[in-house]
Amino acid sequence: MEQIKVFLDESEMPRQWYNIQADLPTPLRPPLHPATGQPIKPEDLAPVFPMNLIEQEVSTERWIPIPEPVLEKYALWRPTPLYRARGLEKALGTPAKIYYKNEGVSPPGSHKPNTAVAQAYYNKVFGIKRLSTETGAGQWGSALSMACQMFGLQCRVFMVKVSYNQKPYRRSMMETWGAECIPSPSDRTQAGRKILAQNPDSPGSLGIAISEAIEDAVGDPEARYSLGSVLNHVLLHQTIIGLEAQKQLEKLGVYPDVVMGCAGGGSNFAGLCLPFVRDKIHGKNVTIVAAEPTSCPTLTKGPFRYDFGDTAMTTPLLAMHTLGHDFVPAPIHAGGLRYHGMAPIVSHLLEEKLIEARAFDQLETFTAGVQWARAEGFIPAPETNHAIAAVVQEALRAKEEGKEKVILFNWSGHGYVDMAAYDAFLSGKLTRYELPEEEIRRALASTEAFPKP
Numbered sequence: 001m002e003q004i005k006v007f008l009d010e011s012e013m014p015r016q017w018y019n020i021q022a023d024l025p026t027p028l029r030p031p032l033h034p035a036t037g038q039p040i041k042p043e044d045l046a047p048v049f050p051m052n053l054i055e056q057e058v059s060t061e062r063w064i065p066i067p068e069p070v071l072e073k074y075a076l077w078r079p080t081p082l083y084r085a086r087g088l089e090k091a092l093g094t095p096a097k098i099y100y101k102n103e104g105v106s107p108p109g110s111h112k113p114n115t116a117v118a119q120a121y122y123n124k125v126f127g128i129k130r131l132s133t134e135t136g137a138g139q140w141g142s143a144l145s146m147a148c149q150m151f152g153l154q155c156r157v158f159m160v161k162v163s164y165n166q167k168p169y170r171r172s173m174m175e176t177w178g179a180e181c182i183p184s185p186s187d188r189t190q191a192g193r194k195i196l197a198q199n200p201d202s203p204g205s206l207g208i209a210i211s212e213a214i215e216d217a218v219g220d221p222e223a224r225y226s227l228g229s230v231l232n233h234v235l236l237h238q239t240i241i242g243l244e245a246q247k248q249l250e251k252l253g254v255y256p257d258v259v260m261g262c263a264g265g266g267s268n269f270a271g272l273c274l275p276f277v278r279d280k281i282h283g284k285n286v287t288i289v290a291a292e293p294t295s296c297p298t299l300t301k302g303p304f305r306y307d308f309g310d311t312a313m314t315t316p317l318l319a320m321h322t323l324g325h326d327f328v329p330a331p332i333h334a335g336g337l338r339y340h341g342m343a344p345i346v347s348h349l350l351e352e353k354l355i356e357a358r359a360f361d362q363l364e365t366f367t368a369g370v371q372w373a374r375a376e377g378f379i380p381a382p383e384t385n386h387a388i389a390a391v392v393q394e395a396l397r398a399k400e401e402g403k404e405k406v407i408l409f410n411w412s413g414h415g416y417v418d419m420a421a422y423d424a425f426l427s428g429k430l431t432r433y434e435l436p437e438e439e440i441r442r443a444l445a446s447t448e449a450f451p452k453p
């Protein structure tokens with residue numbers, strides 16, 4: 001029988017996260033204070049995040065030890081298996097070898113608990129009692145709900161309204177893990193009330209939900225805010241995926257030609273690819289590709305600018321690829337990819353040409369997801385389908401060129417709570433959607449006056 005999976009023993013799980021800031025050829029642009037235009041100081045962030053996470057955010061140490069209590073929780077589902085997608089290879093008739101990290105084996109079903117558990121732990125150690133956050137697809141909200149339960153913290157989640165309605169069972173999962181879940185925009189915050197006054201039918205967006213969660217956290221001295229993507233410390237925690245993958249591929253004696261992942265805020269993509277970016281900086285020949293939706297084409301169409309991470313302009317200004325902080329993406333069925341911005345680290349790597357980006361329409365991504373499910377069994381999350389569409393494209397290219405390429409990608413989550421989206425696709429209700437250029441120009445107008453990176 002041909003080998004399908006490579007496991008690592010728990011004793012082989014990496015004991016440190018990898019910090020790309022130690023190896024970047026040029027440093028990241030600092031986040032700026034919106035009032036002064038000057039780089040923000042750690043104490044400016046203190047009402048929002050605990051100081052131990054702020055220290056990680058700015059650290060340039062290459063290796064950061066994973067605390068023992070975090071490793072103990074990780075061991076519930078980590079190390080995750082590395083699979084060879086032989087079924088898909090056969091279905092495509094490609095000479096490419098396709099490998100994937102299955103991050104869908106965690107209790108909430110995605111990569112998100114890799115940082116949720118770490119963030120809940122650091123907040124607990126700092127004496128915080130409650131975390132407030134936003135969620136798009138519900139994967140992040142459910143991951144943080146579980147992590148807060150594990151460390152005895154309360155959790156409040158503002159869930160983008162369109163996803164709240166599309167995915168009622170994600171809410172049930174959050175409530176099962178003891179959290180409170182509120183559809184956003186809501187009347188609980190000034191930011192939410194302002195949006196509702198302008199547009200009572202607003203489908204919500206991650207930018208709006210972030211504004212609500214920050215406002216909610218900052219108003220309570222015992223609470224802090226937690227973000228599931230974008231920030232340096234979130235990407236840091238996710239690097240355990242790529243570090244495990246490197247050990248697993250080493251056991252097979254294989255090194256990838258192409259590394260791929262879907263990108264919403266950039267955390268699962270970065271989690272897999274940053275250890276490979278390190279190799280690339282040191283001379284390895286590897287192509288690294290982020291896949292995003294044509295309806296929210298942050299990396300492929302958004303310029304590299306300073307912009308706010310949220311709609312109500314409460315965050316520092318971040319140097320990133322952006323579609324504009326007041327951009328509200330179309331309600332496509334990949335809630336986790338509907339974000340106007342992108343992780344500063346991922347944006348910086350694109351600027352440095354260490355990675356590239358490709359955009360896919362939702363019909364193409366669901367077609368790839370269904371093809372995957374029929375060939376490989378597991379049903380992917382709609383976000384993950386973007387990575388699969390990129391893999392299919394790359395594997396077909398390898399077939400055309402007659403090349404035995406090795407492709408590695410991040411299977412970021414399962415789709416068992418997203419079946420309404422599959423239902424819409426299978427019954428022909430999903431449509432193509434490409435963001436019109438006028439809409440990009442309109443949304444970007446709000447960033448014109450900000451400092452340029």
Ligand SMILES: Cc1ncc(COP(=O)(O)O)c(C=O)c1O
Pocket residue numbers: 110111136137138139140228229230262263264265266267268269335336337381383384412413414
């Ligand atoms: C399964 C899955 N994949 C990918 C993403 C996108 O987020 P990120 O770009 O931070 O990995 C999400 C976000 O909710 C998700 O749930």
